[in-house]
Amino acid sequence: MVSRSALYKECSELMKNCGTDDAEYDAMCIFQDVLGEKNPLFRPLEAVEERDEQLIRIMTKRRCSGEPLQYILGEWEFYGYPFKVGKGVLIPRPDTETLIEQVLDICRSEHLEAPRIADLCAGSGCIAVTLKKQLPNAEVTAVELSDAAMDYLKQNVSLNSADIRIIKGDVLSPETAALFGDMDIIVSNPPYLTQEDMDTLQEEVTHEPSSALFGGGDGLDFYRRMTPLWKTTLNSNGWLCYEFGMGQHDDVKNILAGNGFKNITLRRDLGGIIRTAAAQIQEDK
Incomplete structure (x- = not known):
C-alpha cells in the first residue's frame, strides 16, 4: 500500500501535468472527501487502504479529463451551506x-x-x-x-x-x-x-x-x-x-x-x- 504523502504527490502532479489550475488544492479536496478528514496529510506516512487508493485514483483521472471538481465530489459549499451538484446543474x-x-x-x-x-x-x-x-x-x-x-x-x-x-x-x-x-x-x-x-x-x-x-x-x-x-x-x-x-x-x-x-x-x-x-x-x- 502507498503512503498518504506519496499518493498525494503523485495525484497532484498528474493533475498539474494535465493542466489543472490548482492541482494541489484539488488533490487535497479529493483526499479530504475520500478519507473523511479535514487534514488528511497530518499523518503523511500512514498507508492508504486499497479501496480508498482506487477511489482517489479514479477521481483524479476524472479531474484530469476536465470534469469539474465539484461534480466529482458531488457536493459543494455556498454561503456556508452544503449543496449537492452533478451533471445537469450549474455549480x-x-x-x-x-x-x-x-x-x-x-x-x-x-x-x-x-x-x-x-x-x-x-x-x-x-x-x-x-x-x-x-x-x-x-x-x-x-x-x-x-x-x-x-x-x-x-x-x-x-x-x-x-x-x-x-x-x-x-x-x-x-x-x-x-x-x-x-x-x-x-x-x-x-x-x-x-x-x-x-x-x-x-x-x-x-x-x-x-x-x-x-x-x-x-x-x-x-x-x-x-x-x-x-x-x-x-x-x-x-x-x-x-x-x-x-x-x-x-x-x-x-x-x-x-x-x-x-x-x-x-x-x-x-x-x-x-x-x-x-x-x-x-x-x-
Missing part, C-alpha cells in the same frame, strides 16, 4: 454570494422581516435555500424548468431543511409569472454568457448545462424578456435583483430603467467586478 459560485448580500441588505433597509421572494432559474437552489436559511420567516419560492436541475434542487431543499415552495416552470412564460403576485423581491441568476463566451469556454465549464449558461448572442436575452414580465408580479415597492456577467452592468441597468425601475444599485463581487443589480419598481408600474 454554485462565490460570485453569486454577492447577490445574496444585496437581497439581505434590502431586507434590512426596508425592514422586511417576512418578505415574499421568488428565485427564478433556481438551479441547485443555492440562492433560494440560502435566503430561506438567512431569513427564516421569508416565504421563498424557487422556479426551475430543467428536470435534471430540479432533482438537485429538491435534494438541496431537503439537505438543508429549508421550507420553500418549488415550481417547475419556464420563467419566460406568462403562465408561470401569472402564478405570482404581490411579491417583495424577485431574484435571479439567469443564463448570461454570450455566443463568444460559449465558443471559448474552459474545458471544465463545458461539462455544465449550456441551458444554464447561454443567454443569447449578447447574453442579455433573459434580462430583456424577464424584466417586463416579472415586474408585474411585484408589489408597489417591490425589488428585482439580478446577477450578470462582467461588463454587462450598463446594459442591465438600462433594461431596468427602461422598464420603469428606480433606485438601481450596482454591487461588486470580491474580485472587484460589478456583478449584481437591485432595482425598485415605480409605484405607478
